[in-house]
Amino acid sequence: MLTPTLRRGLDAYEIGAQVRALRLKKQMGLVELGKHTNLSAAMLSKLERGRQFPTLPTLLRIALVFGVGLDYFFSGARSRPNVGVVRRRDRIRFPERQGLRDPAFHFESLDYAAVERPLNAYLADFPAVGPGRIKLHHHGGGEFIYVLRGSLSVHIESETHVLDAEDSIYFDASVPHGYRRYGSRTCQALVVTTARS
Numbered sequence: 001m002l003t004p005t006l007r008r009g010l011d012a013y014e015i016g017a018q019v020r021a022l023r024l025k026k027q028m029g030l031v032e033l034g035k036h037t038n039l040s041a042a043m044l045s046k047l048e049r050g051r052q053f054p055t056l057p058t059l060l061r062i063a064l065v066f067g068v069g070l071d072y073f074f075s076g077a078r079s080r081p082n083v084g085v086v087r088r089r090d091r092i093r094f095p096e097r098q099g100l101r102d103p104a105f106h107f108e109s110l111d112y113a114a115v116e117r118p119l120n121a122y123l124a125d126f127p128a129v130g131p132g133r134i135k136l137h138h139h140g141g142g143e144f145i146y147v148l149r150g151s152l153s154v155h156i157e158s159e160t161h162v163l164d165a166e167d168s169i170y171f172d173a174s175v176p177h178g179y180r181r182y183g184s185r186t187c188q189a190l191v192v193t194t195a196r197s
Contacts (some may be wrong), residue, residue, distance in 0.1 A: 002053070010053050015073050020048040022066045026195070027140060037061045038098035064092070067120045069113050084114030091123075096135070104129050104179055107191070122191045126152060128179040135177040141194035143173040150187030153180045163189075 002010070023033055030041040030048075031120075039058065046052040047062075054062065056070065062068055070085070091110070096103035110121040127143060134155055145154065148167040154161045154169055156177045161169055171177065181187040 011050065013074060014050075015054065015059070016048040016050040018073055019062055019099040022068070023048075023099055026066065033062070033065065035097065036065045064094070064109060064112060067109060067112050067114075067117060075172070084111060084117075086110055086113050102129060102133060104133070104135055110190075116139075118195050120193045120195075122193075124179075124189050124191050126150070126179060126187040126189070128184070129180050131180070134178040134180050136178040138176045139173050139193070141173050142170060143177070143194075144170045145179075146190045148188045148190060150185040151182035152187050153182040154178075155180070187190065 010190055023030070030044050033039075033044055034041045037058075039061065044054065044062075047054050047058075054085045059073065063072060086109070091108040093106050093108050096105050096107075105124045105126045107122040110123055111117060111119075136155065145152070145163070147163045147165050149165050150163070152163045154163060154171075154177065156171050157175055162182050164170060
């Protein structure tokens, strides 16, 4: 239970309104945000309306979905020049989706420290996944993939493109697509997505 003083102090940051603004800017519903964060839509709604305040780990989960750091919510980061440095030691590895038993990929955000950026950059690792287990997904904007090592099979609707190290591909990410490591060697790629329009 928060004291009135603590509640007033937290209210001043307008965290819920900031989360809502980020979500609407990405044209994302509460249910979709819930899938990405492993939080219920009901809880997210309470956070956005200021009826509940998030813990720091919960807020960090939300921040990583939108590619912002925790300082975005607390320090007026939006008024500073948009420069963000991400050290290798500070990156966090996530599965394709929380709770998925055999994810097609794991990713690390390479640019989460820069706020309100027009693109998102990730380092992705692709474990061995059976051919019938590719999960197609889609999102707004475009997607660019540059294979750093190994071979990657990229499935875009009914087409399949096999990319080797130093090959790249760009495509409209609103078209259903998925990925799968091709062959037995370790596969790693740089993935860049543009913001939803």
